[in-house]
Amino acid sequence: MPVEQRPPDVPAGWDLPPAPGGRETPGGDRPWPTAEAYELVVNGETREVTGGWVGESLLFVLRERLGLPGAKNACEQGECGSCSVLLDGVVVCACCVLGADAAGAEVTTVEGLTSSGAAADVQAALVGAGGVQCGFCTPGFVVAITDLLARSPDATELEVREALSGNLCRCTGYGRILEAVSEVQAERRMAGGPG
Amino acid sequence: MARDNVVAGATSAPPGEATGTATATVAPRVGDDAPRPDGIPKATGRFAFSSDLWIDGMLWGRTLRSPHPAARVRSIDVAPALALPGVWAVLTAADVPGRPTFGLEVPDQPVLAGDVVRYHGEPVAAVAADHPETARAAAEAVIVDYEPLTPLVDPAAALGSPPIHPDGNLFRHLPIRHGDPGATGTVVVEGEYEVGMQDQAFLGPESGLAVPADDGGVDLYVATQWLHVDRDQVAASLGLPVERVRLHLAGVGGAFGGREDVSLQIHLCLLALRTGRPVKMVYSRDESFFGHVHRHPARMWYRHHATAEGDLVKIEARILLDGGAYLSSSNAVISNAACFAPGPYRVPNAVIDGYVVRTNNPPCGAMRGFGSVQVCYGHEAQMDKLAAAIGVDPVALRARNALHRGDRLVTGQVLTGAVPVREVIRAAAARPLPAPADPDGPVIARPGGAGLTADPEDITRGVGFALSIKNVAYSEGYDDYATARLRLEAGAGGEPVATVVVATAEVGQGFVTLAGQIVGEELGVERVVLAPAGTAEVGSAGSSSASRQTWVSGGALQLACAAVRAELVSRAASKWACPTDAVEVSPGALRRSDTLERAGWAELLHPPIEVEEVYHHRPTRALDADGQGDAHLAMMFAAHRAVVDVDRGLGLVRVVQVATGQDVGRALNPLQVTGQIEGGIAQGVGLAVMEEIVLDTGRVRNPSFTDYLIPTTLDMPVVDAVLVQEPEPGAPYGAKGVGEPPAISSGPAVLAAIRDATGLPLSRVPVRPADIALADPSG
Numbered sequence: 001m002p003v004e005q006r007p008p009d010v011p012a013g014w015d016l017p018p019a020p021g022g023r024e025t026p027g028g029d030r031p032w033p034t035a036e037a038y039e040l041v042v043n044g045e046t047r048e049v050t051g052g053w054v055g056e057s058l059l060f061v062l063r064e065r066l067g068l069p070g071a072k073n074a075c076e077q078g079e080c081g082s083c084s085v086l087l088d089g090v091v092v093c094a095c096c097v098l099g100a101d102a103a104g105a106e107v108t109t110v111e112g113l114t115s116s117g118a119a120a121d122v123q124a125a126l127v128g129a130g131g132v133q134c135g136f137c138t139p140g141f142v143v144a145i146t147d148l149l150a151r152s153p154d155a156t157e158l159e160v161r162e163a164l165s166g167n168l169c170r171c172t173g174y175g176r177i178l179e180a181v182s183e184v185q186a187e188r189r190m191a192g193g194p195g
Numbered sequence: 196m197a198r199d200n201v202v203a204g205a206t207s208a209p210p211g212e213a214t215g216t217a218t219a220t221v222a223p224r225v226g227d228d229a230p231r232p233d234g235i236p237k238a239t240g241r242f243a244f245s246s247d248l249w250i251d252g253m254l255w256g257r258t259l260r261s262p263h264p265a266a267r268v269r270s271i272d273v274a275p276a277l278a279l280p281g282v283w284a285v286l287t288a289a290d291v292p293g294r295p296t297f298g299l300e301v302p303d304q305p306v307l308a309g310d311v312v313r314y315h316g317e318p319v320a321a322v323a324a325d326h327p328e329t330a331r332a333a334a335e336a337v338i339v340d341y342e343p344l345t346p347l348v349d350p351a352a353a354l355g356s357p358p359i360h361p362d363g364n365l366f367r368h369l370p371i372r373h374g375d376p377g378a379t380g381t382v383v384v385e386g387e388y389e390v391g392m393q394d395q396a397f398l399g400p401e402s403g404l405a406v407p408a409d410d411g412g413v414d415l416y417v418a419t420q421w422l423h424v425d426r427d428q429v430a431a432s433l434g435l436p437v438e439r440v441r442l443h444l445a446g447v448g449g450a451f452g453g454r455e456d457v458s459l460q461i462h463l464c465l466l467a468l469r470t471g472r473p474v475k476m477v478y479s480r481d482e483s484f485f486g487h488v489h490r491h492p493a494r495m496w497y498r499h500h501a502t503a504e505g506d507l508v509k510i511e512a513r514i515l516l517d518g519g520a521y522l523s524s525s526n527a528v529i530s531n532a533a534c535f536a537p538g539p540y541r542v543p544n545a546v547i548d549g550y551v552v553r554t555n556n557p558p559c560g561a562m563r564g565f566g567s568v569q570v571c572y573g574h575e576a577q578m579d580k581l582a583a584a585i586g587v588d589p590v591a592l593r594a595r596n597a598l599h600r601g602d603r604l605v606t607g608q609v610l611t612g613a614v615p616v617r618e619v620i621r622a623a624a625a626r627p628l629p630a631p632a633d634p635d636g637p638v639i640a641r642p643g644g645a646g647l648t649a650d651p652e653d654i655t656r657g658v659g660f661a662l663s664i665k666n667v668a669y670s671e672g673y674d675d676y677a678t679a680r681l682r683l684e685a686g687a688g689g690e691p692v693a694t695v696v697v698a699t700a701e702v703g704q705g706f707v708t709l710a711g712q713i714v715g716e717e718l719g720v721e722r723v724v725l726a727p728a729g730t731a732e733v734g735s736a737g738s739s740s741a742s743r744q745t746w747v748s749g750g751a752l753q754l755a756c757a758a759v760r761a762e763l764v765s766r767a768a769s770k771w772a773c774p775t776d777a778v779e780v781s782p783g784a785l786r787r788s789d790t791l792e793r794a795g796w797a798e799l800l801h802p803p804i805e806v807e808e809v810y811h812h813r814p815t816r817a818l819d820a821d822g823q824g825d826a827h828l829a830m831m832f833a834a835h836r837a838v839v840d841v842d843r844g845l846g847l848v849r850v851v852q853v854a855t856g857q858d859v860g861r862a863l864n865p866l867q868v869t870g871q872i873e874g875g876i877a878q879g880v881g882l883a884v885m886e887e888i889v890l891d892t893g894r895v896r897n898p899s900f901t902d903y904l905i906p907t908t909l910d911m912p913v914v915d916a917v918l919v920q921e922p923e924p925g926a927p928y929g930a931k932g933v934g935e936p937p938a939i940s941s942g943p944a945v946l947a948a949i950r951d952a953t954g955l956p957l958s959r960v961p962v963r964p965a966d967i968a969l970a971d972p973s974g
Binding site for chain 1: 228230231233234235237238239240241242243244246247249279280281326327328329332333395396397398399400446447448449450451477479480637639640645702703704705866867869870873874875876877878899900901905906907908909911914
């Protein structure tokens with residue numbers, strides 16, 4: 001018998017392949033109420049969500065239906081910030097928003113911040129300063145830091161600590177993450193950015 | 196954070212030996228602050244964690260767990276669950292085709308509970324359905340008829356109670372008798388100490404994807420610390436040969452010991468094989484608290500004897516660890532606790548008894564620091580008590596009794612490696628103290644932060660100091676090895692490309708970075724590809740635990756590099772028909788020393804060179820009936836000095852600064868070492884002031900990040916770390932492990948600082964506000 005090869009949808013290495021969107025639960029009776037079809041504007045693109053349980057969180061919809069796993073699922077009760085996304089420009093925990101409640105809203109995920117380049121310096125600094133270990137919290141920090149520095153480019157260290165206190169990290173003790181934030185602040189000041 | 200280096204003792208040249216003449220290579224080298232190769236994928240959300248996996252047609256798994264800490268299971272009715280649309284399988288103990296139990300050392304834990312459950316959260320049934328909400332509903336629909344029993348929850352009562360498991364209630368009693376048990380000192384101090392149950396709280400939940408294979412076996416993509424030992428346990432319970440169970444490492448979101456035991460691995464494979472469909476399972480945070488072992492809670496009694504001048508004469512200690520319902524790695528944890536009960540001090544006489552027992556509390560096992568953490572709270576409090584009794588400075592008392600190279604542990608083992616205990620003390624003690632609290636500073640910087648906030652005039656500052664000792668790698672005769680395969684071939688442009696194949700679990704610690712540095716150091720190769728880690732691809736690397744992978748997997752990869760180099764030389768010698776010692780190697784090139792003929796590596800890489808090497812560290816030995824023997828490979832040491840602000844009235848603590856000196860042997864990647872130190876200190880601070888799994892008669896009351904608090908950016912102090920570098924003889928590149936020490940003595944230093952600030956005896960961690968605010972001031 002030939003040994004089963006790694007299925008094509010399972011990533012072989014570190015990079016996720018482009019995930020198929022529009023994943024649907026197979027048809028049939030359900031022991032739960034189905035949501036009506038609705039649309040989300042995710043990273044500038046209109047996406048339709050069909051056939052889901054009405055109770056699916058925005059996090060579940062992004063990760064499991066739209067193929068955007070960048071927002072993470074560490075606690076799914078709004079305590080850890082690993083699922084941070086921008087909802088109409090405001091940082092939220094995607095686990096605490098119903099997907100159907102976000103219908104029509106603009107959602108920006110870490111994938112969106114990556115493709116627009118808005119977080120490029122934050123991402124590079126987190127890696128360069130040693131702020132990434134297991135990396136599970138990292139996308140949430142990228143979203144939160146990018147948002148913070150857009151609103152408050154000259155935040156003091158204590159203000160940064162307060163602003164990021166909703167993002168848990170279990171590996172780094174935050175030292176290298178805070179260092180990365182201060183490096184980005186310094187670089188942006190050198191580049192003549194705001195502040 | 197300041198990050199200084201001090202070099203202690205004689206520095207020998209690292210054994211990396213010359214990689215030939217320095218040519219223009221930018222390959223990362225050992226000692227560089229090389230960035231993580233997986234850093235950008237992680238920071239952009241592209242990195243595939245185990246919970247991110249997805250495959251067409253997959254089902255969702257779910258576990259049903261016991262709500263009781265002890266109960267007889269009279270019956271289980273799965274029919275209502277199976278009747279729900281979208282449910283594919285509901286499995287119970289009767290559906291386990293192979294060995295019904297599993298376990299790291301002894302298979303004493305049921306895959307699914309049979310006629311009895313022994314802890315709150317024990318798995319009883321496993322469900323697969325086409326949507327996670329369907330799976331949840333199905334698990335809820337299973338009807339289990341329990342007859343609750345009175346749980347055994349007091350570890351002190353375990354030995355006198357009827358056995359709650361066929362293997363009995365005692366996991367291990369480890370006595371250590373060293374020197375003269377009747378020796379006495381002129382100064383005697385005594386104390387009892389207690390440590391609560393800590394959770395690893397890695398952020399990436401337990402998760403995986405099992406895919407049934409054409410050969411009747413299964414492929415499991417999973418986050419774990421040790422692929423091969425998982426595979427063996429899965430295969431045994433599936434009743435399959437190990438070749439047909441292939442484990443593949445999926446992205447791991449932290450581990451800290453909590454992924455050393457099997458959690459969902461067997462359940463997932465059972466469901467996939469039963470349904471013939473791929474099955475994914477992701478624990479919720481709540482389930483994660485039930486799904487892995489925790490740090491053992493400890494009760495400790497100590498009596499220290501010393502001379503009037505402060506030289507330790509004898510240590511007596513009794514240590515009781517609560518192992519919970521199943522064995523896990525308890526036997527090794529109690530070994531560390533007993534062996535390192537004195538701390539890093541010279542103790543000529545010792546009478547130590549370590550016990551770890553079975554109860555109906557959640558199972559306990561590996562967590563960063565592994566037995567050394569619990570006893571550190573005891574031995575360090577005792578050293579402070581002793582200093583007070585004698586009237587000497589507590590740091591000076593530690594330095595006076597510090598271990599040196601050539602001293603014996605209480606196990607009789609002579610320390611032959613690097614023992615820079617005084618150097619770590621000096622390094623930590625020399626760091627500047629933080630500025631006094633600013634009464635007009637921001638409210639958020641005070642104890643309590645933004646919420647319940649201290650008045651500046653009620654804040655007292657305290658300083659505490661603590662030392663730790665921990666072994667590297669596995670002990671007591673375990674054959675602790677790692678395997679590495681290395682392939683060297685010519686890339687499209689003729690450049691050498693090295694592919695590293697190891698089963699080393701990258702859990703965040705940065706072995707992937709180090710692998711590139713080692714290949715860069717040894718061969719000068721820039722392009723290093725890390726192949727996916729899997730059991731079918733390469734032999735075991737052992738566990739990513741015990742601070743061992745840099746040493747053991749690093750050693751295997753270093754050997755593989757040497758073998759590749761030897762093969763290159765051999766091929767060149769054949770080509771030139773010359774002896775091998777006439778061939779000189781430099782990155783990318785070879786030269787014949789007598790004729791000065793040259794060849795590029797690319798010419799010699801058809802076929803590619805492929806080698807596999809296994810690294811075994813120096814053998815260790817079992818402990819005898821008196822706990823004597825050369826049981827350990829090498830020791831790591833650390834010193835921590837903590838500064839805290841405490842509001843005595845409100846019982847609030849803010850940890851202001853932790854300074855540390857850490858014995859690292861040699862820092863192979865100082866940036867990553869710093870990250871390990873800061874992260875380990877966070878977990879130490881957490882245990883000291885906030886982290887505890889709260890049990891109520893065996894039931895877990897706080898399985899969430901709402902109720903189980905881990906340090907945030909506002910809780911973490913400034914860390915001021917000094918890397919003390921004295922190369923460890925016999926270790927690849929002289930490097931010791933670095934992951935565990937920062938999690939050991941940081942917490943005891945914080946506790947000592949709180950005692951200093953409050954004058955309270957505080958002998959239990961975590962310290963709660965009520966322990967301070969409501970303490971009886973008369974003591």
